[in-house]
């Protein structure tokens with residue numbers, strides 16, 4: 001029970017203690033109990049992340065405290081990601097609506113979007129972007145924000161996910177430049193060509209799916225699982241991407257923990273593995289030429 005005038009700082013410390021005692025798994029927007037508690041308190045109390053340190057001495061209203069208390073209890077007992085309890089997630093500095101129809105945004109690709117994919121592309125030459133496996137639409141929307149005259153196709157096989165993406169496209173007022181498309185990877189894209197294909201496909205292998213923490217079981221497995229070695233979707237992307245790239249175009253694709261399996265499966269492909277200042281790994285870049293060579297090598301393997 002909190003005293004009658006609890007401050008923001010005290011409440012964050014109290015919730016963080018409860019989270020720490022609950023042995024929660026983090027990884028859906030934060031990576032520790034304190035940040036998760038601060039997110040909950042700031043969100044419910046309607047506080048701005050830009051507010052100075054004085055905000056920690058402000059009192060939290062009784063009704064906000066009750067709501068925070070109830071959500072903290074659900075976070076602990078249900079092991080449900082906080083993003084779903086709050087229906088909000090942050091990606092590339094932008095706010096997104098999320099619910100259980102989509103994965104909680106967390107891709108390190110946010111950092112690349114912030115850098116406008118330099119030095120891998122010349123930003124002023126990027127006019128058409130494809131976001132493959134768009135989920136909440138976070139990558140498509142952040143990319144459209146970073147490349148302010150580009151058109152972005154946001155593709156997903158899940159109509160449920162696309163309904164969430166559409167909410168976010170509307171909220172960010174990007175309906176004129178971001179189109180949501182229901183498609184099994186490239187299947188519905190006809191003759192479209194892109195300067196940049198960004199893919200965060202499902203890539204969790206069967207062992208990791210079995211062992212995943214309770215928090216990940218609230219997420220749609222369609223967004224996570226990709227066959228025994230986690231590479232079913234990525235193999236198809238590698239085979240098809242070159243046909244959808246303009247001559248100077250690139251593919252940026254995340255495979256996370258399946259990086260070693262991918263390198264073992266394609267030992268001759270010159271993947272460039274990117275490094276990140278703010279954490280994350282398992283994201284590669286290939287250009288159209290690399291992808292064409294990969295297709296030729298696969299075709300000649302089949303005929304020999």
Ligand SMILES: C[S@@+](CC[C@H](N)C(=O)[O-])C[C@H]1O[C@@H](n2cnc3c(N)ncnc32)[C@H](O)[C@@H]1O
Nearest residue numbers: 105133134135156157158184185200201202223
């Ligand atoms: C790892 S989630 C990425 C979501 C979002 N881009 C993000 O970064 O948070 C993968 C997404 O790919 C979608 N997906 C799975 N298989 C697909 C397929 N064959 N074609 C298109 N999308 C697919 C899932 O529905 C899911 O939304």
